[in-house]
Amino acid sequence: xxxxxxxxxxYEAVIGLxxxxxxxxxxxxxxxxxxxxxxPPNTLIDPVCMGLPGTLPVxxxxxxxxxxxxxxxxxxxxxxxxxxxRKQYFYPDLPKNYQISQYDLPIAEHGWLEIxxxxxxxxxxxxxxxxxxxxxxxxDAGKLVHGxxxxxxxxxxxxxxxxxxxxxxxxxxSEPDIRSGQEAAEYAQELRRILQYLGVSDGNMQEGSxxxxxxxxxxxxxxQEFGTKVEIKNMNSFNAIQRAIEYEIExxxxxxxxxxxxxxxxxxxxxGSQRTISMRVKEGSSDYRYFPEPxxxxxxxxxEQLEDWRSQLPELPAQKRHHYETELGLSAYDARVLTGxxxxxxxxxxxxxxxxxxxxxxxxxxGEISAHLNSNTSLTIxxxxxQPESLAELIGLIEDRTISNAAAKNILPELLEKGGSAKAxxxxxxxxxxxxxxxxxxxxxxxxxxxxxxxxxxxxxxxKLLGFxxxxxxxxTGGRADPKLTNQLLAKKLNS
Amino acid sequence: MLDRDQVRKVAHLxxxxxxxxxxxxxxxxxxxxxxxxxxxxxxxxxxxxxxxRAIDVxxxxxxxxxxxxxxxxxxxxxxxxxxxxxxKVPKIINPE
Numbered sequence: 347x348x349x350x351x352x353x354x355x356x357y358e359a360v361i362g363l364x365x366x367x368x369x370x371x372x373x374x375x376x377x378x379x380x381x382x383x384x385x386p387p388n389t390l391i392d393p394v395c396m397g398l399p400g401t402l403p404v405x406x407x408x409x410x411x412x413x414x415x416x417x418x419x420x421x422x423x424x425x426x427x428x429x430x431x432r433k434q435y436f437y438p439d440l441p442k443n444y445q446i447s448q449y450d451l452p453i454a455e456h457g458w459l460e461i462x463x464x465x466x467x468x469x470x471x472x473x474x475x476x477x478x479x480x481x482x483x484x485x486d487a488g489k490l491v492h493g494x495x496x497x498x499x500x501x502x503x504x505x506x507x508x509x510x511x512x513x514x515x516x517x518x519x520s521e522p523d524i525r526s527g528q529e530a531a532e533y534a535q536e537l538r539r540i541l542q543y544l545g546v547s548d549g550n551m552q553e554g555s556x557x558x559x560x561x562x563x564x565x566x567x568x569x570q571e572f573g574t575k576v577e578i579k580n581m582n583s584f585n586a587i588q589r590a591i592e593y594e595i596e597x598x599x600x601x602x603x604x605x606x607x608x609x610x611x612x613x614x615x616x617x618g619s620q621r622t623i624s625m626r627v628k629e630g631s632s633d634y635r636y637f638p639e640p641x642x643x644x645x646x647x648x649x650e651q652l653e654d655w656r657s658q659l660p661e662l663p664a665q666k667r668h669h670y671e672t673e674l675g676l677s678a679y680d681a682r683v684l685t686g687x688x689x690x691x692x693x694x695x696x697x698x699x700x701x702x703x704x705x706x707x708x709x710x711x712x713g714e715i716s717a718h719l720n721s722n723t724s725l726t727i728x729x730x731x732x733q734p735e736s737l738a739e740l741i742g743l744i745e746d747r748t749i750s751n752a753a754a755k756n757i758l759p760e761l762l763e764k765g766g767s768a769k770a771x772x773x774x775x776x777x778x779x780x781x782x783x784x785x786x787x788x789x790x791x792x793x794x795x796x797x798x799x800x801x802x803x804x805x806x807x808x809x810k811l812l813g814f815x816x817x818x819x820x821x822x823t824g825g826r827a828d829p830k831l832t833n834q835l836l837a838k839k840l841n842s
Numbered sequence: 843m844l845d846r847d848q849v850r851k852v853a854h855l856x857x858x859x860x861x862x863x864x865x866x867x868x869x870x871x872x873x874x875x876x877x878x879x880x881x882x883x884x885x886x887x888x889x890x891x892x893x894x895r896a897i898d899v900x901x902x903x904x905x906x907x908x909x910x911x912x913x914x915x916x917x918x919x920x921x922x923x924x925x926x927x928x929x930k931v932p933k934i935i936n937p938e
Contacts, residue, residue: 371906378909387927388918392911398920407903429894436857438931491928505928633855638894646900 356567357602359595360575361524361560362479365537367516367547368486368555369412375485375514376403376446376642383553387507395485395512397442403641405430409514410453412546413483414647414655416516417454419540419662420478427646428453430483430639438506439487447517448482449636453645455480459540460664461532462682471678476533477521486513516547522561522572527591531584534558539663543688551582558587563608564598573598574608578622580615590615594622666691674704683712689727690716693734700738707741714755718762731765740768752825753777781828786819786835789827793818794839804840812836843873 374381377394394401417424431449457478464471488508518537524530538549538556549556558581563573578594581587594613601608613622661669663685670681685691690711697707715732719725740761743749749772757771772778780786793815794801804811815836819827849869853860860868911917923930 372908373906377911378904378907379911380908388914388929389927390910391914391917393917396917398917404902404904406906408906410903434855438929502933503925504931504933505925506931507928633851635855640895643895643897643899643902 374512422454422457447484452482527588696734702738
């Protein structure tokens with residue numbers, strides 16, 4: 347025995363994500379029923395999605411288009427030959443006792459997406475590529491309601507709603523390239539941004555249109571072999587993904603340290619108690635007995651079709667961020683915020699196209715306009731009465747010093763509510779900035795006379811009172827005094 | 843060819859309960875069937891590309907056009923048990 351304390355082992359987490367994303371097509375993947383969310387139970391069913399005898403599934407072409415476009419956006423290779431398979435398992439949410447999915451020939455493989463990590467303290471940005479193993483098309487299952495409540499234990503029966511059965515899904519599997527909860531949350535968010543930019547999914551985690559399962563193991567840093575992996579489910583926000591992973595990393599390290607064996611199992615994230623709980627032990631590796639779906643022919647995407655779909659791809663979030671930073675000179679932070687939502691990014695770009703400089707446009711959109719949208723949750727930027735052209739006009743009026751920033755903020759509520767021309771409002775209300783030296787000097791003289799005490803204090807060295815005087819001049823002129831000129835004239839007058 | 847354990851496994855995956863006599867019988871029968879198919883491996887298929895189907899069609903798709911099914915009642919009515927608008931199934935037992 348040596349007396350020296352053993353060096354603390356450093357651990358590394360190895361994480362991969364399996365994401366299921368509902369596509370926002372009008373109809374199901376293999377039948378013509380609606381995919382609408384929240385309809386009365388079993389109103390969106392038909393013989394095909396219920397697997398009744400003698401029915402024949404036919405692939406929705408929109409599903410194929412969306413799968414290929416998503417594959418392209420994720421830098422994948424699109425299969426020249428792809429097919430569907432049956433995955434067999436018994437669970438009452440699956441009307442056919444098999445799920446039509448893709449097994450060995452998925453529509454897309456070998457891609458990647460880039461995530462951006464911002465260090466909270468230093469705001470330095472690091473970028474990392476996360477590999478995409480595969481992307482495939484499949485059908486969703488129905489939904490179980492347990493004995494009138496969500497208590498599984500007490501019920502003697504379950505109720506099934508098959509509205510969701512046959513809703514098209516993309517399953518997107520990442521490589522085990524992720525190392526932390528933050529990276530995983532960032533990966534999921536970037537994936538959602540890409541899906542939303544493409545317009546293929548609303549990516550709503552609360553409604554379950556984006557579901558992320560996490561595979562996670564820990565190993566001593568430097569070790570090549572993976573530890574035993576555990577699957578965690580039931581996270582319904584990006585924040586929950588991060589916290590569930592952080593909890594699980596700690597739990598696994600503690601188990602390893604205390605000599606416990608990690609069991610290969612599925613664990614559920616409990617939002618209430620902020621921990622993961624064991625759901626069930628995995629029965630070996632499940633035997634799904636995949637075989638080719640005989641009712642559906644193979645998919646062979648022609649190179650013409652592929653190029654046509656490729657040409658329809660929009661500029662994607664990572665490309666936009668890059669473009670905003672390098673060509674428009676915005677910070678990584680600004681670029682991230684503006685590109686978080688495609689509609690916001692497009693509004694910003696339209697404002698720039700109408701002549702506004704990038705930085706003030708970014709500030710107005712990320713500041714006042716976002717605050718307005720956040721307090722009116724039913725309002726989206728697309729139906730905002732204030733048009734990008736008018737915002738550009740408003741910014742132009744500030745830039746050429748026709749109005750002060752304060753005056754601009756005063757007329758903004760009217761523009762946000764009613765739209766119209768910024769210039770017209772400025773003219774109507776006589777809000778033009780006072781840049782006339784004589785007029786400003788008069789106002790300054792008045793302010794100094796009215797505040798002899800402060801003037802005295804200033805002259806005795808309390809120079810930070812300059813701000814007070816500027817404020818008084820602003821008040822006197824209804825916010826219209828040119829701030830830069832006012833500052834200069836005031837300083838001159840006070841220090842004379 | 844096929845042993846009894848494999849038959850038990852297949853039965854379990856298909857959620858079938860077999861008596862010892864049935865296990866015995868199906869082991870023989872399934873082995874016979876597999877042996878019969880085994881004859882195919884006598885063929886030399888070195889230059890034949892693998893196929894999953896006999897009919898040579900691909901890219902059969904339909905447009906994303908809504909056409910609700912009009913007779914959902916008949917689907918609901920064909921279920922063994924209902925509770926209002928829900929299908930009713932026995933309690934789910936966790937596979938443990």
